[in-house]
Amino acid sequence: MHLKTALRGATALSVCIAAGAATAQDTTLTIATVNNGDMIRMQALADDFTSRHPGIALDWVVLEENVLRQRVTTDIATQGGQYDVMTIGTYEVPIWAAQGWLEPLSDLPAEYDVDDLTPSIRTALTYEDTLYAAPFYGESAMVMYRTDLAQEAGVEIPAEPTWQDIMAAAEAMTDRENEVYGICLRGKPGWGENMAFLTAMANSYGARWFDMDWQPQFDSSEWQAAVSDYITMMTEYGPPGASANGFNENLALFQQGKCGMWIDATVAASFVTNPDDSAVADSVGYAMFPSKDGVDNRGNWLWAWSLAIPESSDAKDAAKQFVAWATGRDYTQLVADRDGWRAAPPGTRTSLYQNADYQAAAPFAEMTLKAMEAATPDTPSAQETPYTGGQVVAIPEFQGIGTAVGQVFSAALAGQMDADQALQNAQQLTQREMQRAGYIQ
Structure with missing residues (x-):
């Protein structure tokens, strides 16, 4: 039995979200993420993804920050293959990319608009001119x-x-x-x-x-x-x-x-x-x-909680579709439509800080951007x-x-x-x- 299959049934924190009943042809992505508010919101909005991708089901493993770090580090270092998408930070990305542990994200669709990513965050998630993680939110x-x-x-x-x-x-x-x-x-x-x-x-x-x-x-x-x-x-x-x-x-x-x-x-x-x-x-x-x-x-620090795909995943194409959805512009609009512009994931896209609706709804936007720009990692x-x-x-x-x-x-x-x-x-x-x-x- 594949380790991923065995562990899915064992984790009490897994929640399966699917558009319909899974068939033998369906792909199930196991997503490890942190129990921060923005990630919990992402899980709540995931029906939007599964409705667009009826052949992909999502299995969530939501963990406290220290536990998440311990588990994903152990899994990727041992090539365990438990997760298809991992929530990791700017610290891990270049180190793990150098080890060959992460799947490159050099083939995201054109509409994803990689050039819109905040320059400092994009640089932090890049190794040898290749993006290895997509930022979900950025912060100082x-x-x-x-x-x-x-x-x-x-x-x-x-x-x-x-x-x-x-x-x-x-x-x-x-x-x-x-x-x-x-x-x-x-x-x-x-x-x-x-x-x-x-x-x-x-x-x-x-x-x-x-x-x-x-x-x-x-x-x-x-x-x-x-x-x-x-x-x-x-x-x-x-x-x-x-x-x-x-x-x-x-x-x-x-x-x-x-x-x-x-x-x-x-x-x-x-x-x-x-x-x-x-x-x-x-x-x-x-x-x-x-x-x-x-x-x-x-x-000032500079950090991004980001989504990355371990090289050990056996569902890389489906995982890239999820990563592009969760960190793309359409997701930002989805959050704004449901919870208002104040709740939009901050710090990752230049266009967000050029958006008059966001500026009006988020009194903290200017200070957030100023703090991120002041960071000197x-x-x-x-x-x-x-x-x-x-x-x-x-x-x-x-x-x-x-x-x-x-x-x-x-x-x-x-x-x-x-x-x-x-x-x-x-x-x-x-x-x-x-x-x-x-x-x-």
């Missing part, structure tokens, strides 16, 4: 804040704030008696969870993961300042249990009115301003990712680095190292150790793993 990071709370607290958050501005505002807006916390930040461990935020924050403090000889830099004054400020903000002005909070948990807290500020992915803006889900939809302001006094680097730190990647280090070993370091910093946030001990542990484990990988002696 920014500050989202409660304008009503800021006004009540008598604080002003500038369009380009410093971390000093943020800490002062967090203190002023905290009201623990009424369960309102000045700031919400990622604490859940994972290379793409707390370390995505902490790496970007450290970059803005002038820190770097490695020097030019690949020596870890967690013993630097820049990392010390960044981690100390992070723990101070979260323990004094953040919500309880913050070490378990990732993107989705903080999104829920902000929507419930429990966060004065939330610094995270720009894609969240459409959800915090949706009056059907957010109690504070009419009171949200935006600002650039903070900078540190004296450091010429705002730490090729030069992530104010100091020279031997690697690229804004909120990641673009080497294969980063998944393991980043997750291990994330567990250390999450433990520090939970009060199991102080910042100094956490940094010392991060330095030691990173040095050990880099020695094992052969980067250093």
